[in-house]
Amino acid sequence: MGFPPVDDQLAVLMRGVADLVPEDALREKLEHSRKTDTPLRVKLGCDPSRPDLHLGHTVVLRKLRQFQDLGHQAVLIVGDFTGMIGDPTGRSKTRPALTLKETREHGRSYFEQAANVLDPDRTEIRYNSEWLDEMSFSEVIELAAQHTVARMLEREDFKTRYEAGQPISVHEFLYPLAQAQDSVEIQSDVELGGTDQRFNLLVGRHIQQAEGQDPQVCLMVPLLEGTDGHEKMSKSLDNAIGITEAPEEMYGKVMSVPDALIYRYTELVTDTPLDALPDVKAQAKANPRDAKHNLAHAIVRMYHGEDAADAARDHFEKTVVQGDTPDDIPVFTPESGNGTMGLLNLMTEAGLTESNSEARRLIKQGAVTIDDETVDNWRHSVDLDADLPFVLQVGKRRYARVEAPTSA
């Protein structure tokens, strides 16, 4: 058995890392681990309130996987306890407290998706209600006594809110402590998280120290930008690429990412080997189009396999680059086959537009074609007997094949 040499491990583990605190503690931990032949316990907390994973989440999951592949122990903490309480101060008013059952379900769903990245057989899953729910009030006070308000105010968002006279609920101070307690319970050696988790991860160190444990190393990965190229990837910002999305969808979305992010994506969310990364960097600059195709292919392959990735590339070439009509477009059959039908209604009923008004606008903008011929009159109606079938296209991406009700 035994672990690979520490320098080799570090080479893998430091890929794409945004920050490491303290700097040299990881090396020490790894050396100790190798000497004693004991795997490191690497903790990652997940929020079960949003079970749909996207590429942004995979950055940190991939990091955890790298630890696994080197023989270390992954510990996935499902934050079911905090999920149960909910977060009443969150911006979103409607964030209902989930039941234990729901958080468990979300946790399972999260894990199923995470299994695309992690090695599920070597992942220890823990629910933090296991210990947090058992704490008495005096224990909570004891925990809270380990940290000072001044320290809490070191956190940027607390600080700015406090200075701006905005409210901070007391319980908000408790969340970082709860997360820190998780680290104590599972005796983590390393905790992973995005750079936005910095403060919480550091609190973990303090509390572990107070409990007499060797404090964990905090390893932070960057927050991946979404398809818009600026904001961090997030479902609510509508710039996310979900890992369960269809291959074509995924491929297209990756292609829509700005060129500047090709290398970053490659480094953070693909399994492109370390020594190939410099080439990617060079190619991204010299030939962004091909580099991005490679990236899209690599990403789709990881979640759907080689064949699906090839198919997705062909699909993209054909429909987007050449502007051809895709093969598998949805078929719409008008309800009644009598006489004529207004195009507006047809578009709306086929689900291509939200309303007739939207349909009319799009026609006026020259965005609607029937069998590749642009429709310029919004009063256009189609003869349900003579004109069918035809392909109706709205904008670049919305299609329907309109067929007669009785046609075979």
Next chain:
RNA sequence: GGGCAGGUAGCGAAGCGGUCAAACGCAACAGACUGUAAAUCUGUCGGCUAUGCCUUCGUAGGUUCGAAUCCUACCCUGCCCA
């Protein structure tokens, strides 16, 4: 419990008796441009077979020829005082 400030389209934010389906910004959508993009430019962005009509400005009533704009009650949010 008291005082004050607010609740406007997906979000942010103007409007404060008529010309408001409601400025402006962001997002979104479409067109042009490109290597897919990004950036940029142009346009659209409540609904309706439509030079008009209908439903919207926290909720419910009321005053007015006419209300997002005034009045009353209620709900909600934030700040301040106790």
